[in-house]
Amino acid sequence: MQISQSGPNELTISDNIKSIEDSSAIKEKTNALIKEGATSIMLRIQDSFSMTSTVIGFLMKLVNVNKIRVSLVVGDERLYQLLDELSLIQAFNVRQM
Amino acid sequence: MPINIRQSVSFLTSQEATASSEPPVNPDAEMKSLTLLVAEDDLPSCNMLLMRIGGLFKNVIAAADGTEAFRLFSLHTPDIVLTDQVMPGLTGLELMEKIRQTGAKTPVILMTCADSQVLLEAINRGVERFIPKPFNSELLLRTLNGVARMVAKERMLEQHREQEVELLRYRDAYNSMQQESARRKERHVVRHDLRNQALKGRGVRWAINVAYAPHDIMCGDGYSVRRLFDGRQLIFVVDAMGSGMSASLTAMLTTSFFNYQVENLHLWETFTLRIFLRRFQEYLSSILLEDEVLSCGFFLVDLVREEIKTALFALPPLLLRSVDGSVCKVRGENPPLGTYPTEIKVGTLSLTGVADLMIMTDGVSDALLTQGGSYREVLENDFRAAPTLKALQRSFQAKTVPGSLDDLTWLHLRRLDFPHSWSWKGTPDLTLAGLGATIREFLAALALEVSLDCEELDGVEIILTEALTNALEHGCLQIDQEKKAMLVLSGEYDDALAEMALEPGAEITLSATLQRDAERPLLIMEVQDSGPGLAENALKTRVETTAVNGRGLKMISHYCDSLFTDGPNGRLIILKTLEGENTCRFPKAALTN
Numbered sequence: 001m002q003i004s005q006s007g008p009n010e011l012t013i014s015d016n017i018k019s020i021e022d023s024s025a026i027k028e029k030t031n032a033l034i035k036e037g038a039t040s041i042m043l044r045i046q047d048s049f050s051m052t053s054t055v056i057g058f059l060m061k062l063v064n065v066n067k068i069r070v071s072l073v074v075g076d077e078r079l080y081q082l083l084d085e086l087s088l089i090q091a092f093n094v095r096q097m
Numbered sequence: 098m099p100i101n102i103r104q105s106v107s108f109l110t111s112q113e114a115t116a117s118s119e120p121p122v123n124p125d126a127e128m129k130s131l132t133l134l135v136a137e138d139d140l141p142s143c144n145m146l147l148m149r150i151g152g153l154f155k156n157v158i159a160a161a162d163g164t165e166a167f168r169l170f171s172l173h174t175p176d177i178v179l180t181d182q183v184m185p186g187l188t189g190l191e192l193m194e195k196i197r198q199t200g201a202k203t204p205v206i207l208m209t210c211a212d213s214q215v216l217l218e219a220i221n222r223g224v225e226r227f228i229p230k231p232f233n234s235e236l237l238l239r240t241l242n243g244v245a246r247m248v249a250k251e252r253m254l255e256q257h258r259e260q261e262v263e264l265l266r267y268r269d270a271y272n273s274m275q276q277e278s279a280r281r282k283e284r285h286v287v288r289h290d291l292r293n294q295a296l297k298g299r300g301v302r303w304a305i306n307v308a309y310a311p312h313d314i315m316c317g318d319g320y321s322v323r324r325l326f327d328g329r330q331l332i333f334v335v336d337a338m339g340s341g342m343s344a345s346l347t348a349m350l351t352t353s354f355f356n357y358q359v360e361n362l363h364l365w366e367t368f369t370l371r372i373f374l375r376r377f378q379e380y381l382s383s384i385l386l387e388d389e390v391l392s393c394g395f396f397l398v399d400l401v402r403e404e405i406k407t408a409l410f411a412l413p414p415l416l417l418r419s420v421d422g423s424v425c426k427v428r429g430e431n432p433p434l435g436t437y438p439t440e441i442k443v444g445t446l447s448l449t450g451v452a453d454l455m456i457m458t459d460g461v462s463d464a465l466l467t468q469g470g471s472y473r474e475v476l477e478n479d480f481r482a483a484p485t486l487k488a489l490q491r492s493f494q495a496k497t498v499p500g501s502l503d504d505l506t507w508l509h510l511r512r513l514d515f516p517h518s519w520s521w522k523g524t525p526d527l528t529l530a531g532l533g534a535t536i537r538e539f540l541a542a543l544a545l546e547v548s549l550d551c552e553e554l555d556g557v558e559i560i561l562t563e564a565l566t567n568a569l570e571h572g573c574l575q576i577d578q579e580k581k582a583m584l585v586l587s588g589e590y591d592d593a594l595a596e597m598a599l600e601p602g603a604e605i606t607l608s609a610t611l612q613r614d615a616e617r618p619l620l621i622m623e624v625q626d627s628g629p630g631l632a633e634n635a636l637k638t639r640v641e642t643t644a645v646n647g648r649g650l651k652m653i654s655h656y657c658d659s660l661f662t663d664g665p666n667g668r669l670i671i672l673k674t675l676e677g678e679n680t681c682r683f684p685k686a687a688l689t690n
Contacts, residue, residue: 018559019533019558020530020532023562024591027591050555053648053651054566056648058585060643060644061586061645064643064645082655086640086648087642088642091642091643
């Protein structure tokens, strides 16, 4: 998985989110944006069909505790369905590419 | 100059009108509930009109010109409009046009001289009635009566329509409530005591998976998988004749009776399948109609002796696969059960050398193929290829017409330990980095053994990421759900995982085997930790949408075919069919690391 900053509050992720290292990288990059003062975060997940529960838990914490507006733009229908199955579409403002 | 009659007689109530000197009239009762708007610019004519008709309506509103009439119409939405044609501001027809533009269908009665051009235009524009000027009182009353009747009738129809819609809404809500209750009861009656549990046999473990997909809320299929007091398992699968409520009642009654018998077996002096069946048959004869029959199957499973006693009554043939991959059909011994006593034949199936056994109701075998024909034509081949129930269901869904016409029940007994051709074992360092390294080692070894595409490999990786993280948190560090939530919420989770002291003797083992009894390989991964194991309800617990943790097992379930636990320590057994045909694109660097 690769993750890079693609805007002031935006991170772009390519390849599948699948490993412990992927989860850590997403948390690290997102926390860095928040430290710089971001109050909203957009994750552009280009082609991953999966997401780890660690990342989901981390994003839930951002939304509910840190009051950060999290938005996900997902490119793979399967990831959208997974998030829908977990009732997270609204919480993470998920949109399809 | 417009005559301002609105100020003096804009509303003439029935009491005021009755007090007038005009002779009484006999209006229809409908008129008394309506509001009339009168548009007339000629004051004497207007007063005359109001004298004649004012008391007949609930309210009468008068306007001195067309513009004023439209304003009052918008304000009071009268039931009928009686308008002069020639007026300042708007003519009668123009007034009607503006009223129609609002979407209102209020009937308009036009008072006009016999100008054929105006009459023609009025007809074309949909004027309800005409009153020739100068007006005749009797004709005026008759016309108003007629239109009032029409309005009242329309209003009554509308009221009925609304009542019907309301009734339908109520019935719908009531039916939904009833159906939801029925569904809840159905789920309560069907039982699976051994869901997600590995079962110990003679040196090997087994597991039972069930897929139950009712076509309707009230289902003609039923099942029950029960653990007996002596450690054996007794399984019941039923497919009641017909469909709808009648079949559902039979399915639920027989399943309930089966459960009742099982729960009281410890009170029996001797338990044999034959006695159990005789009692079942007696019960059945009391609930079936004379022309009804029942397809069902009873399976008394003894994994220690590696045998199943079967009593099959017109169920589709069972599919049995040996560990060498050969598949055979096991046909039933008995016709369907009816109200009459019959001799019951009980068969015995040996499980020695058996890899798995598939039991289905006829909804599966009779399902229509999209290419024509029924699924039974390809079922055996699909079973040959699919090592798990989920893999077979995927083939079924891909080949059959969507939206099954019947209830579908599948029951799969699977061996978990094989004489295997490939196995792998690793013991990771108990850090997040250590877990990641072990997963990569395993994936590299797997990729050398079997051709996988990248997505499949990623699917396996996400399963192991979740399973090993779960083993570290809950098994080795004894972090329970509550504590984990606290750590995530405070942002201390990562540090805590790195700093917390491990429990004495903490260890995680990842082992895996590749089974090739089916055409598609089956990967069985086992994650064992030194912790106390999962709580009994861990796989059933619903996670709150806002929760920051508790989704790990759900994610594993999502990406694998099936998942079982095996105590006494934490042990997850995860099955995944490998479907990929393409060459692995696993990075070379990872293979050599």
